[in-house]
Amino acid sequence: MAASAGxxxxxxxxxLAKLPGMGPRSARRATLALLKRRxxxxxxxxxxxxxxxxxxxxxxxxxxxxxxxxxxxxxxxARDAALICVVEEAGALWAMERTGSYRGRYHVLGGLLSALxxxxxxxxxxxxxxxxxSHRDVREVILALPATVDGQTTAHYLTDRLVxxxxxxxxxxxxxxxxxxxDWLDDGTIAQALRARRPA
Amino acid sequence: MAASAGxxxxxxxxxLAKLPGMGPRSARRATLALLKRRxxxxxxxxxxxxxxxxxxxxxxxxxxxxxxxxxxxxxxxARDAALICVVEEAGALWAMERTGSYRGRYHVLGGLLSALxxxxxxxxxxxxxxxxxSHRDVREVILALPATVDGQTTAHYLTDRLVxxxxxxxxxxxxxxxxxxxDWLDDGTIAQALRARRPA
Numbered sequence: 001m002a003a004s005a006g007x008x009x010x011x012x013x014x015x016l017a018k019l020p021g022m023g024p025r026s027a028r029r030a031t032l033a034l035l036k037r038r039x040x041x042x043x044x045x046x047x048x049x050x051x052x053x054x055x056x057x058x059x060x061x062x063x064x065x066x067x068x069x070x071x072x073x074x075x076x077x078a079r080d081a082a083l084i085c086v087v088e089e090a091g092a093l094w095a096m097e098r099t100g101s102y103r104g105r106y107h108v109l110g111g112l113l114s115a116l117x118x119x120x121x122x123x124x125x126x127x128x129x130x131x132x133x134s135h136r137d138v139r140e141v142i143l144a145l146p147a148t149v150d151g152q153t154t155a156h157y158l159t160d161r162l163v164x165x166x167x168x169x170x171x172x173x174x175x176x177x178x179x180x181x182x183d184w185l186d187d188g189t190i191a192q193a194l195r196a197r198r199p200a
Numbered sequence: 201m202a203a204s205a206g207x208x209x210x211x212x213x214x215x216l217a218k219l220p221g222m223g224p225r226s227a228r229r230a231t232l233a234l235l236k237r238r239x240x241x242x243x244x245x246x247x248x249x250x251x252x253x254x255x256x257x258x259x260x261x262x263x264x265x266x267x268x269x270x271x272x273x274x275x276x277x278a279r280d281a282a283l284i285c286v287v288e289e290a291g292a293l294w295a296m297e298r299t300g301s302y303r304g305r306y307h308v309l310g311g312l313l314s315a316l317x318x319x320x321x322x323x324x325x326x327x328x329x330x331x332x333x334s335h336r337d338v339r340e341v342i343l344a345l346p347a348t349v350d351g352q353t354t355a356h357y358l359t360d361r362l363v364x365x366x367x368x369x370x371x372x373x374x375x376x377x378x379x380x381x382x383d384w385l386d387d388g389t390i391a392q393a394l395r396a397r398r399p400a
Contacts, residue, residue, distance in 0.1 A: 008255055022230075026221045034249070045215045048211050
């Protein structure tokens with residue numbers, strides 16, 4: 001690929017090309033940018049990655065990646081321990097946090113049930129979630145899973161499993177997104193928003 | 201941005217977002233992918249970046265990034281020292297190398313002349329190129345610069361400067377790209393290909 005650049009640069013390009021959204025061409029561009037900005041970008045990124053590799057672990061309570069264990073949210077007494085929001089990945093957790101409108105805790109599944117990919121309940125650590133939900137402090141489990149087939153399959157499965165715990169299980173509302181024009185929305189979303197209509 | 205994830209993860213996200221073609225969202229996705237594939241991706245990438253930061257330098261002859269100095273091409277006796285191909289960046293050098301059709305040497309300018317960005321001949325190291333071209337072994341300097349305004353300005357300037365050396369200065373041919381359909385080409389390319397037409 002870049003035979004003349006030496007094995008070190010080739011290795012860097014092929015590793016960068018494995019990041020989501022990157023390919024060989026963008027990995028070469030990124031490598032050039034890194035080599036051009038050695039002190040501002042290359043060295044700091046190398047350090048940040050080494051530090052993340054050394055320090056970041058999954059929280060033993062909720063599964064979120066953090067340098068502390070329990071993570072900042074699980075160890076924050078100001079966060080409401082009565083609410084557990086179940087998300088697929090830490091990316092969804094970060095998205096929820098950016099809204100600034102949730103003050104409960106989380107549970108990161110690390111994936112979704114998938115018959116196709118052979119992902120079963122054991123791989124997702126459903127048992128620890130059921131155990132957490134059984135704690136007497138917990139009042140509600142909010143399922144914030146994607147509105148996809150696997151997401152909904154997982155939500156149904158979790159609802160069934162959580163029925164034994166004394167908690168209410170809720171899901172994020174489905175409907176018209178903020179700023180959404182009906183003309184541009186898919187039929188499924190409109191139909192669901194119609195079924196779930198509320199007094200104005 | 202990801203207030204709950206701790207400063208280490210936030211720093212990693214903001215550094216990844218500075219790579220060309222990346223933004224905050226893709227940097228978060230990349231960070232998640234890195235944290236999920238610690239041993240296959242995170243640690244190797246950290247090591248590759250540290251190694252590049254420690255070892256890769258610009259070749260003192262041609263300016264190409266390499267772990268050796270002189271670089272692999274400049275120190276390869278099989279490469280024709282009579283030909284110097286002038287490129288803007290190492291990315292163009294790698295592209296030339298991928299074709300496998302060039303066996304000469306290179307000169308990496310590290311940029312283009314730009315009145316707008318205040319890049320003058322000194323910043324590009326034009327003097328070292330003129331000096332290299334004056335060596336009695338060198339027969340031809342091939343300008344492989346982009347077909348943009350800055351690229352052409354730089355090419356004209358270099359041609360003027362190299363007139364004093366006893367070398368022929370050539371440019372990559374302009375014309376219809378391989379596989380190019382006339383219908384989809386811009387007018388400038390077609391006009392140039394017409395002017396530069398050759399016997400079939």
